[in-house]
Amino acid sequence: MRIALLGQPNCGKSALFNAVAGYKTAVSNFPGTTMEYVSSRVCLQGESFELVDLPGIYSLSTPEKEELLTRDYLLKKKPDLVVNIVDSSVLSRSLELTLELLELGLPLVVSLNMIDEARRKGIEIDVEHLSEDLGVPVVPTISIRGEGVPELFQKAVAAAKERRIGKTFFFSMDVERTVSHLSSLLGKDTADKLGVPTRMLAIKLLEEDEEFHAAVERASPVVIREVERLRGDLAECHGRPSDMVISSERHSLAMNLFEHVAKVKRRTEKSLRDQVDRYLMHPFLGYIILGLMLVTFFGFVFSLGKHLEAPLLGWFEALALYLSSWMEKTSVILALLTGLIQGFSGGIGIVLPVSA
């Protein structure tokens, strides 16, 4: 069984992966930093499966090359289940990707990650309600602390066995009519060849997805002409390009869903982090603080180096002497060890005076 972790950049995928797989993938605080996927064999509660950590993506339609890697993985390698990790503190935006994943028609489980952060922001999420609305299991988690993770994978394994696929969300009537018209034109064969459900292919074509457009154009140029006509119609009806029509539709579905399942309490007091940010990110003060921090840091390293250099070198010399008195002068091990020590102390002897 193969389970893929997927979510928007910086939502805690790698932290979740580490919590389960037990070794460190580089977790970084910058969005979009997992550039290739890592996989690991995992045994959890008597179940064994392969866990894949995919690079974060905002959307399945994307102009970025790195993000296409993730999409290709989903379409071509077809994992048995996708765990959609959602940053609960920006739930409404994250749900747009969840909706796209539902279009994909793979078994899905949603992990409401950073649920503590959401609560801190005053967002209360009704988990059961959300699960009911999406038609897939939803589990609140705090991946850096491993909270909720066992339950998440228990549900994931169960859902993968059931092959549980979520609900289909429909757009507003006129858009939906265009989508279903295009779906029937495309037919199942074309979509199957590309590894996507027909409905998703239709939506992606209306979104002007370059890859799918090119693929369908090769297969049947007639259909593509119709696609272009439908795009034009949509654009004319809505007064904006067709890709924007679809993304706005998905956006409003996500917003409705969010309003349905979450309550936001207004917070009036500013958090400590906001206060600190005000100074650290200030356009002038920020640089002064940065300078001060660098001076303090290097000052600390330099003064430490100054005090450490002499005792360290003395200590290495003593060690070499001690070894030679203790072992035979001609032994290979002695030659190796003294070589090692000399190299080591030589190295430190070069680095320390420079930093001192």
Added chain:
Amino acid sequence: MITTLEKLKDGDKAVIRDIKGGHTVRQRLSRLGLHPSDPIQIIRSGYVGGPVLVGIHGAEVGIGHGMAQRVEVEVPDRP
């Protein structure tokens, strides 16, 4: 008043009207959660060509100056 995103000041509230740009620009901004008719607030405006930090639906999103110029917004007139 209709203007573009990068011209707003710290704390200004506005509503996105339109995104003036090609397919890629539209896709990028939509991925970050910026869509027409969304209410936004400027958290930090872009000083001398720097990025703009925008608060939108409870998230904070940094948008490059060039990209921000493509976002047409409507600021409610002060009474």
